[in-house]
Amino acid sequence: MIWFASLAVLAGVLVSLSRQINGRLALSTSAMESSFWNHIVGLVFITGVALLVGGLFAGEPAAAPWWAYFGGPVGVIFIAAGSWLIARIGAAQTALLIIAGQMISGVVLDIIIGAPGQLWARTLGVALILAGMWVAHGGRAKG
């Protein structure tokens, strides 16, 4: 559990690192071109690692539902949006608002896929996040 928790924290650091580097590339090119390079460089990297380690097509990938293959196009828009936003509102503000959207939609998805959860906690969590967004917005509007 601690091991998976550390991996999840590290994933967050890498998300921010990746967004900053892509944001810098978008400053010289465009948000969509930055997203293109992000994906093709990532593709080359993963292909290389998979060839070294093996097992790319292990398991039963053909049995996965069709909609699971749509992470790519969704990711292109996500990366382009992050690259565009980070130069305009900064890394922390971008991350904070993306997290707010991620957490609230995460709760909605958990409910849709039927993951167990308590209603009061989900309500309180979402309410605190919305309050945080309201405070963040007020801070900028007066500044």
Added chain:
Amino acid sequence: MSQSSQSKQILYFSAAFGAGGLLSLMVLFNGTLAAYGSLFFASWVPHLTGTVAALLFLIILKPKRAEVKRPPLWVYLGGVSGAVTVMLTSATLNSALALSGTIALGLAGQMVFSLFADTRGLFGLRQRTPLRRDYMALALIIAGSLVLIFFGSGS
């Protein structure tokens, strides 16, 4: 604050909030792939279909390039960091952390590093000093996320 910067602010907020929703979908899609195939497969597929989609977007939209001058080579390496991220989140989604735990713990790493990067102006991006309100917003959003991690799932 002027009317136009106020509406820009709302545009940025909406775009970032919507992007967060897209990220949840990505974690779900890629994690589902990982449940059937290998972790490599779950990262390889979205990068392959994403590359094709981005190429199509570039051909159709033809966005203007900001500079003629070539940027330094390291700015093309964001994808390596992103590729590792997909592998990590696909692994944790299928652990006891589930979707909300994976997302919530990732936010801690993301926020600490983002605040550090802003205050230092890392990677050629503008240096910014977070306001007291930013930290208050951060505390509220983290509190909400902790409630979701520790009490949100019934297990």
